[in-house]
Amino acid sequence: xxxxxxxxxxxxxxxxxxxxxxxxxxxxxxxxxxxxxxxxxxxxxxxxxxxxxxxxxxxxxxxxxxxxxxxxxxxxxxxxxxxxxxxxxxxxxxxxxxxxxxxxxxxxxxxxxxxxxxxxxxxxxxxxxxxxxxxxxxxxxxxxxxxxxxxxxxxxxxxxxxxxxxxxxxxxxxxxxxxxxxxxxxxxxxxxxxxxxxxxxxxxxxxxxxxxxxxxxxxxxxxxxxxxxxxxxxxxxxxxxxxxxxxxxxxxxxxxxxxxxxxxxxxxxxxxxxxxxxxxxx
Numbered sequence: 001x002x003x004x005x006x007x008x009x010x011x012x013x014x015x016x017x018x019x020x021x022x023x024x025x026x027x028x029x030x031x032x033x034x035x036x037x038x039x040x041x042x043x044x045x046x047x048x049x050x051x052x053x054x055x056x057x058x059x060x061x062x063x064x065x066x067x068x069x070x071x072x073x074x075x076x077x078x079x080x081x082x083x084x085x086x087x088x089x090x091x092x093x094x095x096x097x098x099x100x101x102x103x104x105x106x107x108x109x110x111x112x113x114x115x116x117x118x119x120x121x122x123x124x125x126x127x128x129x130x131x132x133x134x135x136x137x138x139x140x141x142x143x144x145x146x147x148x149x150x151x152x153x154x155x156x157x158x159x160x161x162x163x164x165x166x167x168x169x170x171x172x173x174x175x176x177x178x179x180x181x182x183x184x185x186x187x188x189x190x191x192x193x194x195x196x197x198x199x200x201x202x203x204x205x206x207x208x209x210x211x212x213x214x215x216x217x218x219x220x221x222x223x224x225x226x227x228x229x230x231x232x233x234x235x236x237x238x239x240x241x242x243x244x245x246x247x248x249x250x251x252x253x254x255x256x257x258x259x260x261x262x263x264x265x266x267x268x269x270x271x272x273x274x275x276x277x278x279x280x281x282x
Contacts (some may be wrong), residue, residue, distance in 0.1 A: 001117035001156060003196065003201050005085070005094070006105045007209040008125040009216050009224045010165050012074045012081070015039050025065030041214035043101055043142055043245040047254070050214055054256075059265040069258075071272040072217050075165045076191065081124075082230045088201045096207040096231035099238045100246040102129060105208050106145035107237075109154040112206055118156030120144065120202055128160050128171060130179055130186070141245060142212065150182050159187045161194045207231060211250050218254035247272065 016022055019033035038057070061068040097108065102125075109119050123129065123146065131147040140148055149155035162168055171188050179186065189197075211224045228234040238250050248254075 001118070001120045002112065002197070002203045002205045003120045003122060004105070004109055004112060005089075005201070005204060005207040006102070006121060006123040006125070007207070007227065008123070008127070009209065009211045009220075011124045012076060012078070012124045012223065013072050013126075013216055013220060014075055014163075014165040016071075017165075026063060027065070036066075036185075039215060041212070042211065043214055045214055047213070047247050051218070051254070052176065053266065055261055059152055059262050059268065062262075063269075068217075069219070070259065072220065074220075074223065076163065078223060078226045078230065082227075084195050088199075089204055090200055091233055092204050094204055094207045096209070096228075096234045097237050098209050098211070098228050098234050099244065100211050100213050100250040101244045102142040102212060103140050103145050103244050104208040104237045106140055106149050106154070108206060108208055109149045110152070113154040116203075116205060118153055119149075119205075120157040120159070121149065121155050122161065122201065123157045124161045124163075124191075126163060126166055126170070128188075130158075130176070130182075131213045135178055142210070147178070150185065157185050157187075158182070159194075162188070162190050164191045179221055209234075211248070213246065213248040213250070213254070214270075218256040219258070221253035221256075223282055224250075229280055 015037040016033040016041060017037040021030040022033050023030050023038045024036070032095075058068050061071065078281065079177070097104070105121075113119055127143070129143055129146045130150075131144040134141055134144045134145070135153060136144075137148060146155065146158055146160075150158065160171075162171070167190055168188060209227055211221070216224070236251050238244070238246075238248075
């Protein structure tokens with residue numbers, strides 16, 4: 001069975017949403033990770049709005065006493081990831097593609113299925129992409145592309161590899177009745193478990209990587225470009241065939257200037273202090 005390798009950039013970027021307690025130095029107190037790491041996304045959201053969201057997050061983390069740069073530092077480097085992947089590939093040279101939306105992986109599976117039959121998909125991702133609230137077979141998006149590939153017969157076997165920093169928190173303890181018929185064809189493991197497995201990738205044919213810009217921090221875009229550069233050639237599906245559900249140019253790093261961000265945060269906080277003083281004085 002031929003294999004499609006899919007890599008979501010969010011696989012590399014940690015968050016602590018599932019931590020019961022996150023210590024907040026500014027308040028000497030703790031809060032559940034879901035309330036601190038308010039990561040959420042919408043592919044249809046404009047890049048301008050996402051920029052405001054990330055600027056706001058950076059300011060909020062600073063006010064909580066957290067260093068958002070350190071919090072999102074990659075636990076697994078691109079070099080180490082590609083070294084382990086290269087071993088399983090037996091150094092095979094593959095055509096590779098990139099795009100912003102993971103939905104493109106379903107289209108690649110459809111097209112390669114025509115030549116190679118139903119594919120085995122190995123997906124390195126912080127999300128299972130088997131459908132969350134979006135189970136609409138007519139609405140292809142980043143959150144259901146695997147489900148549609150299975151439903152349409154383009155994907156025969158699916159292996160989801162979660163990053164070690166996340167583990168299987170997203171997967172375990174959640175009922176998914178819509179996946180019952182695919183249970184024997186769906187395999188879930190962590191990065192360490194996948195690395196330790198002795199099996200090589202079966203007849204690898206194509207690789208794909210997405211940036212998921214609405215979810216991943218703009219200051220880490222250079223890392224995504226490094227991931228793309230690891231392949232001998234990486235074509236851009238967004239450039240060649242048009243963007244899918246996103247307004248981002250995945251070939252360009254987003255603008256981000258930390259000095260500008262911190263100056264903006266300080267200006268905002270100073271205005272707030274002045275307003276509080278005015279209110280206090282009547």
